[in-house]
Amino acid sequence: MADTSTIVGQTILIKGNLEGDEDLTVQGRIEGAINLSQTLIVEPSGVVKANVSVNNAVVSGIMVGNLTASDSVEITETGRVVGDIKAPRVIIVEGALFKGNVDMGNLEMPRPAPSTTTTRRPSYIPSPPPRRSEPARPIPARPAPPRPPLDEKKPPIAVPKAVVIPPATKETKKVETPAPAASRLSKKKVVVKKKR
Amino acid sequence: MAAEPPGVIGKGISIRGNLSGEGDLIIEGAVEGHISLKNHLTIEETGVVQADIEAERLTIKGEMSGNITASEMVAVLANAKVMGDIKSPVVVIEDGAGFKGNIEMDVPIPDGIL
Amino acid sequence: MANVIGRSIVIDGEISGDEDLVVQGTVKGKISLKQSLFVESSGVVEADIDTQNVEISGSVTGNILASDKVELKSDGRMVGDIKAPRILIADGATFKGNVDMDR
Numbered sequence: 001m002a003d004t005s006t007i008v009g010q011t012i013l014i015k016g017n018l019e020g021d022e023d024l025t026v027q028g029r030i031e032g033a034i035n036l037s038q039t040l041i042v043e044p045s046g047v048v049k050a051n052v053s054v055n056n057a058v059v060s061g062i063m064v065g066n067l068t069a070s071d072s073v074e075i076t077e078t079g080r081v082v083g084d085i086k087a088p089r090v091i092i093v094e095g096a097l098f099k100g101n102v103d104m105g106n107l108e109m110p111r112p113a114p115s116t117t118t119t120r121r122p123s124y125i126p127s128p129p130p131r132r133s134e135p136a137r138p139i140p141a142r143p144a145p146p147r148p149p150l151d152e153k154k155p156p157i158a159v160p161k162a163v164v165i166p167p168a169t170k171e172t173k174k175v176e177t178p179a180p181a182a183s184r185l186s187k188k189k190v191v192v193k194k195k196r
Numbered sequence: 197m198a199a200e201p202p203g204v205i206g207k208g209i210s211i212r213g214n215l216s217g218e219g220d221l222i223i224e225g226a227v228e229g230h231i232s233l234k235n236h237l238t239i240e241e242t243g244v245v246q247a248d249i250e251a252e253r254l255t256i257k258g259e260m261s262g263n264i265t266a267s268e269m270v271a272v273l274a275n276a277k278v279m280g281d282i283k284s285p286v287v288v289i290e291d292g293a294g295f296k297g298n299i300e301m302d303v304p305i306p307d308g309i310l
Numbered sequence: 311m312a313n314v315i316g317r318s319i320v321i322d323g324e325i326s327g328d329e330d331l332v333v334q335g336t337v338k339g340k341i342s343l344k345q346s347l348f349v350e351s352s353g354v355v356e357a358d359i360d361t362q363n364v365e366i367s368g369s370v371t372g373n374i375l376a377s378d379k380v381e382l383k384s385d386g387r388m389v390g391d392i393k394a395p396r397i398l399i400a401d402g403a404t405f406k407g408n409v410d411m412d413r
Binding site: 091098103 | 269277279286287288289290291292293294295296297298299300301302303304305309
Binding site for chain 1: 318320
């Protein structure tokens with residue numbers, strides 16, 4: 001197990017392959033390849049130009065190369081990383097700079113619109129300011145496709161043209177209907193009871 | 197600009213199309229298409245967005261797939277799930293967030309270093 | 311803060327720098343320092359060494375060029391040539407190679 005911890009000081013340059021079973025703190029420069037079963041710490045003065053395969057990595061200096069970690073990668077506010085990161089946990093703190101691909105493995109990806117029962121609050125779409133922002137790209141004029149039956153309480157919102165929804169449309173009127181909708185619902189409940 | 201309350205797309209709302217505007221916007225429902233906002237867009241925990249997004253600032257707590265271009269900052273918070281490319285001067289990814297895609301921030305590396 | 315290459319570390323390549331270096335692990339290749347190299351008892355170095363001082367308690371295979379001193383401790387083992395103005399070989403050390411103390 002890792003009893004010792006390796007430190008590569010500021011003036012040290014290592015060119016080649018480095019592997020080991022302990023933590024490694026880099027304050028100087030390593031070029032080549034790094035393979036550790038523990039944690040790589042690149043301090044603010046550290047420069048790593050290597051492909052790295054570790055358990056954890058905390059980068060506060062410069063790193064150029066691909067980084068694979070079995071546990072986590074953290075780029076701190078002084079870290080600058082260019083390269084691809086593959087790890088189940090990736091943390092990029094504000095101030096960090098990063099360019100590359102991030103792969104956290106399988107994510108359950110966005111499902112199509114979820115079925116809904118109640119809204120927490122009615123949608124509120126504010127009136128737009130007098131000046132319009134640059135026009136968004138127009139989409140082909142077609143109504144929204146019919147949603148699954150569960151949504152039949154709410155009429156689908158058709159957005160016929162792109163751009164901000166002006167106040168004087170069906171939508172705002174719908175916003176004003178929660179009270180009547182609620183009363184309609186209560187009426188339905190009453191009907192069910194009566195049938196019984 | 198006057199401080200008006202942010203727009204809200206509630207949990208039960210589904211939008212397919214283009215959204216654009218100048219105010220802040222909070223998405224709790226589902227949006228599919230394209231979003232272009234001058235200010236702050238927040239995708240809440242229940243939000244599901246499949247769209248390319250352009251905004252000044254973007255905070256994601258829910259699910260999103262699409263490409264993001266932000267002029268100021270993108271924050272992917274814990275429990276969020278994002279798939280797509282992000283181009284922004286500042287990108288923050290919290291521990292527990294799920295992300296898959298490219299991130300492009302400006303990374304100045306002094307010439308002598310490499 | 312001293313530089314330490316820990317016990318489980320294996321480096322295959324070149325190390326250079328302006329500080330002291332302590333090797334407890336394995337280094338193969340080349341070591342070039344402006345200060346001192348300490349090869350501890352667990353250390354294994356298969357490299358040519360160019361430093362100011364070298365102190366060996368472990369195993370070194372390679373040639374050493376030191377500007378000041380080379381010291382082989384009682385548990386040190388070395389195979390290779392040494393060129394240094396001052397050399398110390400303790401009782402118990404093993405050494406095989408040439409020694410050149412010409413200044």
